[in-house]
Amino acid sequence: MDALILARWQFAITTVYHFFFVPLTLGLSILVAIMETVYVRTGNEQYKHMAKFWGKLFLINFAMGVVTGIVQEFQFGMNWSEYSRFVGDIFGAPLAIEALLAFFLESTFLGIWIFGWERLSKRLHAATIWVVAVGSNLSALWILIANSFMQQPVGYTLNNGRAEMTDFFALLANGHVWVQFPHVFFAGVTTAGFFVLGISAYHLWKKGQDLEIFQKSFRMGAVYAVIGTVMVMLVGHTQAQYMMKIQPMKMAAAEALWDTEDPAAMSLFTIGDEKNRRDVFAIRIPSLLSVLAYNRLEGEVKGINDLQREYEQTHGPGDYVPPVAISYWTFRIMVGAGVVMLLIALYALYRVLKNNLEFKPLLLKGMIWSISLPYIANSTGWIFTEVARQPWVVFGVMRTEDAVSPAVSIGEVWFSLIAFTLLYGALMGVTIYLLKKFAVGGASGVLLFEETEGAAISK
Amino acid sequence: MDLNTLWFILIAVLFIGFFFLEGFDYGVGILLPFIAKDDRSRRTVINTIGPFWDGNEVWLLTAGGAMFAAFPHWYATMFSGFYLALVLMLLALIVRGVAFEFRSKDKHPKWRAAWDWMLFIGSFVPALLWGVAMANLIRGVPIDENMHYLGGFFNLLNPYALLGGLATLSLFMLHGAIFLNLKTTGEMEEKARSYALKIGSVTTVLVFAFVIAGYYATDMFSRLGVNPGISPIIAGAALLLSGWFLKKRRSGWAFVMTGLTIAFSTITIFIGLYPRVMVSSLNDAWSLTIYNASSTPYTLKVMSIIALIFVPIVLLYQGWTYWVFRKRVSQDSKLQY
Numbered sequence: 001m002d003a004l005i006l007a008r009w010q011f012a013i014t015t016v017y018h019f020f021f022v023p024l025t026l027g028l029s030i031l032v033a034i035m036e037t038v039y040v041r042t043g044n045e046q047y048k049h050m051a052k053f054w055g056k057l058f059l060i061n062f063a064m065g066v067v068t069g070i071v072q073e074f075q076f077g078m079n080w081s082e083y084s085r086f087v088g089d090i091f092g093a094p095l096a097i098e099a100l101l102a103f104f105l106e107s108t109f110l111g112i113w114i115f116g117w118e119r120l121s122k123r124l125h126a127a128t129i130w131v132v133a134v135g136s137n138l139s140a141l142w143i144l145i146a147n148s149f150m151q152q153p154v155g156y157t158l159n160n161g162r163a164e165m166t167d168f169f170a171l172l173a174n175g176h177v178w179v180q181f182p183h184v185f186f187a188g189v190t191t192a193g194f195f196v197l198g199i200s201a202y203h204l205w206k207k208g209q210d211l212e213i214f215q216k217s218f219r220m221g222a223v224y225a226v227i228g229t230v231m232v233m234l235v236g237h238t239q240a241q242y243m244m245k246i247q248p249m250k251m252a253a254a255e256a257l258w259d260t261e262d263p264a265a266m267s268l269f270t271i272g273d274e275k276n277r278r279d280v281f282a283i284r285i286p287s288l289l290s291v292l293a294y295n296r297l298e299g300e301v302k303g304i305n306d307l308q309r310e311y312e313q314t315h316g317p318g319d320y321v322p323p324v325a326i327s328y329w330t331f332r333i334m335v336g337a338g339v340v341m342l343l344i345a346l347y348a349l350y351r352v353l354k355n356n357l358e359f360k361p362l363l364l365k366g367m368i369w370s371i372s373l374p375y376i377a378n379s380t381g382w383i384f385t386e387v388a389r390q391p392w393v394v395f396g397v398m399r400t401e402d403a404v405s406p407a408v409s410i411g412e413v414w415f416s417l418i419a420f421t422l423l424y425g426a427l428m429g430v431t432i433y434l435l436k437k438f439a440v441g442g443a444s445g446v447l448l449f450e451e452t453e454g455a456a457i458s459k
Numbered sequence: 460m461d462l463n464t465l466w467f468i469l470i471a472v473l474f475i476g477f478f479f480l481e482g483f484d485y486g487v488g489i490l491l492p493f494i495a496k497d498d499r500s501r502r503t504v505i506n507t508i509g510p511f512w513d514g515n516e517v518w519l520l521t522a523g524g525a526m527f528a529a530f531p532h533w534y535a536t537m538f539s540g541f542y543l544a545l546v547l548m549l550l551a552l553i554v555r556g557v558a559f560e561f562r563s564k565d566k567h568p569k570w571r572a573a574w575d576w577m578l579f580i581g582s583f584v585p586a587l588l589w590g591v592a593m594a595n596l597i598r599g600v601p602i603d604e605n606m607h608y609l610g611g612f613f614n615l616l617n618p619y620a621l622l623g624g625l626a627t628l629s630l631f632m633l634h635g636a637i638f639l640n641l642k643t644t645g646e647m648e649e650k651a652r653s654y655a656l657k658i659g660s661v662t663t664v665l666v667f668a669f670v671i672a673g674y675y676a677t678d679m680f681s682r683l684g685v686n687p688g689i690s691p692i693i694a695g696a697a698l699l700l701s702g703w704f705l706k707k708r709r710s711g712w713a714f715v716m717t718g719l720t721i722a723f724s725t726i727t728i729f730i731g732l733y734p735r736v737m738v739s740s741l742n743d744a745w746s747l748t749i750y751n752a753s754s755t756p757y758t759l760k761v762m763s764i765i766a767l768i769f770v771p772i773v774l775l776y777q778g779w780t781y782w783v784f785r786k787r788v789s790q791d792s793k794l795q796y
Contacts, residue, residue, distance in 0.1 A: 063560035066513065067553040073520050077527065077538025078545055084538075085606075088531020089754040093762055096524030099517060100766065104773045108514035112780055114795050115510040119783060165754075168761045405539035407608045416546040423550060427557060434564055453563060453794070 004404045006413040007079040010420065012386075014071050016379050017424050021065035023378050026140055026185065027192025028058045029133035031224060036126040046213055052450070053213070053443040054196065055129075059114065060434050064427065066107070071420070073099070079413070083393055083403035090156055090165045091146055098142035106135030140188070141181050148176040150394050151385070152246045163397060176246065179239035186232040187381070190341060191374040193225025197348055198371035199439045204357060205364040210442040215357055222352045225345035233338055237292070244293050244301070247395060249311070249320060250388040252304045253327035255289055256282075264289035264301035267328075274324050277305055320391060327388035330380040337377040344370050462759035463749040466529035467736070469766055471729040473525055475722045477518035478589070478627075479634075482721050483714075484508040484515055486635015488555065488582025489628075492575050494639070494650055501575060502563060502794050507642040509796045510784045512559060514777055516552070528762050532606050532752035533736045540600065540608025541592060544615055548585045555581020559796050586631045587624040591615060594623025594669075597677050597731050599740035606747060619676035626669040629662040630698075630724075634717040637701070640710045644789040652705065655713070659702045666698060666720070678738075679731035690730060694723035 032055050039047035073095065076084050084091075109131040116125050148171075149156075155170025156163045165171070196217055203214035244251050251257075256270045258277045266288035271281045290299040302310075304321055311320035344367065351357060359367075393400040438446060487508050495501040526534040538545060554577040562574035598619055601609040636655035640648055670691065674680050701716030732738070736752055739745035753759065786792075 059560060060564070063557050067556035070516075070520065070552050070556075071549050073523050074538060074545060074549060077523075077534045078542055079539070081535035081539035084527065084531050084535040088527055088534065089758050092524065092526075092528030092531055092534070092754065093758060096521065096528035096762065097765055099521040099524040100769050100773065103517045103520055104514065104777070107517050108773075108777055108780055111510035111512075111514055112783060115784060118793060165758045165761070168758075405535075405542075407536075407539045408542045409611075412542050412546075412612070415543065419546065419550055423553060427553070430557075430561060434561060438564070453566075 003408060003410040003413050004401055006410065006417055007404050007408070008400065010079060010413060010417045011075065012383070013417070013424070014068065014075065014420055015386075016382060017428075018065065018068040018072055019378055019382055020375060020428075021061050021068065022140070023184070023188040023191040023374065024061050024195055025058070025065045025136050026188030027190070027224070027228065028054060028061070028195065029129065029136050030189070031192050031196065031220065032058055033126070033129045033133045034220070036129055040122045040126045046216065049210075049443045049447060050213055050217055051129075053210075053438075053446045054217070055113075056438050056446050056449075057195075057199075057435055059110075060431060060438070062110065064431050068424070078416075079405050079408060080393075080403045081405035081407065083398065086162045086398055086403070087149070087394060088162075090149055090163055090171065093165065093168070094142045094146040094149075094171065098139050098146075102135050102139030102142060104135075106132050106139065109135065137185060137188075140184055141177075144181045144184060145171055145174070145177050148174045148180055150392075151180070151389065152176040153394050153397050158397075163394070175242060179235060179242050182235045183232060183239050183381075186228050186235060187374065187378055188228075189224060190228030190232055190345075191378065193221050193223075193228045193345065194341065194371050194374050196221030197225055197345075198368045201359070201364040201367035202439070203442055204359065205361055205368075208442055208444075210444050213443045218348070218357060219352045222345065222348040225341070226349045229338065229342045229345045233342065236335075236338070241293060247389065248302045249304065249307045249322065250327070250385075251293075252302060252307055253322045253324045253388045254331040254384065255301075256324055256328045257289070257301060257303045258305055259303035260300060260306045261303065262290070262300035263287040263298045264293070266292065270328065272324060272328070277321075277324075315396070318391070322388045322390040327384055330384040330387070334377045334380040334384060337373045337380070341370070341373050341377070344373075462756060462763055463529075463753050464734070465763060466525070466753070466759055467729070467733060467749045469770075470522060470525050470529065471725065472770075473518055473522035474729075475725045477515070477522055478631075478721045478725055479718050480511070480515035480518055482586075482627075482631040483634045483638040484512045485582040485586040486631040486633065487639055488578045488635075489586060489632050490635055490639065490651075490654060491582075492579050494636075494654055495647070498568075498571060499790070500647055501571075502796065503643060503647060503788050503790075503792070504639060505559065505562065505578070505796045506788045506792065506794050507639060509559070509794075510780060513556070514780065516556070525762075525766075529754055529759060530736055530747075530749065530752040531754060533747055536602060536606050536608055536737055536747060536752075537592075537596075540602070540610065541595075541615060543612040544588050544592065548588050551581045551584035553581075563794070563796055583628070587628045590624035590627030591620045593627070593725075593728055594620040594676075596737055597673075597679060597728055599677070599738035599746075601741050602737060602739035602745050602747065603741065604745050606745075606752070609741075619672050622665070622669050622672055626662075626665045629658060629665050630717065630721060633658045633662045633701070634714070634721065637705070637710055637714045637717055641714055642787050644787050648787075652708075652710070655705055656702070659705060663698055663702065666724070667695065670695070677731065682731065688730065690723045691727045694720045694727060697723065 032051050035047050035054065036051040039051060109128045113128040113132060116128060152174060154174045155165060155167035157166050200214040200218035200221055203210060204218060240251060256267055256272050257264065263286065265284040265286045268283045268285060270279055273280050287297050289301050291297060293299055293301055308320050389395055391399050393403045487504060491501060491504050495504045558574040558577040558581060562571055595615050600614065603609055633655060636651050636658055639651035640655055643651060697716040697719035701713045701720065704713035704716060734749045735746045736749060737747040
């Protein structure tokens, strides 16, 4: 084990963990804002109770997103100082802008939203949660502008031994941003949709005193989940085609396609021999990969071996093949989870349109468990997109091994890796405990909690 | 003035904002387990900073982001060099942030007591470490010709830097006690005042000791001369005045004074650094400066335009929050945290 491997593990653990909380923040902020807006427009108190109930869960989740986000902002400099030096002229800008434009907005206005229920007019109060929603999603946009530079570097020149920005607007116009951001945005919508759907399903099953509120929530969740899953898949398809052009190696790894094919077959199931770069066992559908790549029956899709040869010519000798098994399986798990979510969401919407929310308990239990699906897809999606870019940290420009901090010793990284992992593990337990407690308690639970815990006790 | 200097000033402004704002909410967090014993008064204390702490913390994130964008070598050298210190600070900030949100979401007294101590630790550690970090920036740390820090963790814990840490710790506690005095009523208001008076005298000793130690430990005064200009004088005078205002029961003014002390101490350190951002104790030529550590003029220009538009907007709406929640937190207030 050297410091590089440890630093990579730390980045992977802290980032995947951070992104456990972010998508729900992105999607649920908008949904809570919609609920409160409906309340302000109609005066229907039920929507206020919905906003408070889902808002409570939102806040618990939001806190975790914020505190794990601080680590993200700092660890480029801490563990990846040479990366920071090399790309700081470009990469630092979107990060600083994210803090200045987005973090301030969401944090400040969330404080007002939490404490402002009685102090602001109804309209103004509803406006503050909209600002939070805009701030959160703006922050996603800016961090993805930064990440897109790592996937597809644009608007720069190599000078003085580093990458220097030549065109700020090229960073914003980077084609990768505009496939990645919608993908993440709708992943957030999907996550919130399934979160609301699953918890509402629990209450439909228990038939407690908040039944009506959770029927309403279920309807909103179903619509939201369908919008999210359909869009995330459409965008994802476009994104994969885009990736075929800018990082063909990533897609070849995703498909475990060793050799170039035309028409290219798609693997349904492959057990591969990564070392010798060949299939041990594979079920493949002819031409399907060409169809996915180009929307037609033919078309050459480059394989790993040919790409390796190409990269050797442009970048010199070296191993340019990412870990194929991880890429292949994370991609499949992500897409698979997406397909299952699409089916569940469509079925839920069908029942909503039929106005029949009398489900069999088994179905409702299934929906509760389906809350895990977006989380699986979110995590595997990021693991895929980052792992399958290796050995590059900035594609075609800088290798991960050259990015690590030389000033940080292996003992120091061990310490931080263990400390972060233990603390994050403990906090995950606490967060799930609290989310479950408030989710099960329902809207009336939250209202009771606010009355007993929020009011003055001394008289 | 060139853009490098502008960004040096902007980062100083961000740190002033951070120390001024998060200074009092660190202080409140540190005082929490001592100044408030029963649950209701602890909640009162926490709720005085409830609507603000998260927005305040963003000043730090923005300062970090601005260092990355404007002076990537400063960001890289300092953050990788001060690695363990930053890990400790991050761990503290993590438990602190969730403590606000989680503390009152369960009734169990042990749960609440545990999160109160998390709030304490989470406020104590960064309040101390930022003083240590600032003192080391000005004192100088071993940096080689490739801008790499060679010192390790314990190198940071020299007496001068520790004195700096104690100075920020006590100053933030004082700032926080005065803030509490301003934002509470009755018994808590009085208690906060008496805490502020006690902490104030310790703070005065520590801050002045830190300044005097600076004559020996840094090159600041040889660079700036015996008369180092107006800013340390304002910082020192404001600190003394804050005690005077406290005795006169004019807490609003006392708070302004500790605020001025924080702002002008920060300014003094940045003036002492200029045009360096990190002093190398090995060789003057290896120090990081606003020129050899900076981004390109193009990036600085882009970032200047954005910062000059958005920093005032942020100030406006953050100011508005303080206006919305200007009322004191009393026994009758509706609590959230």
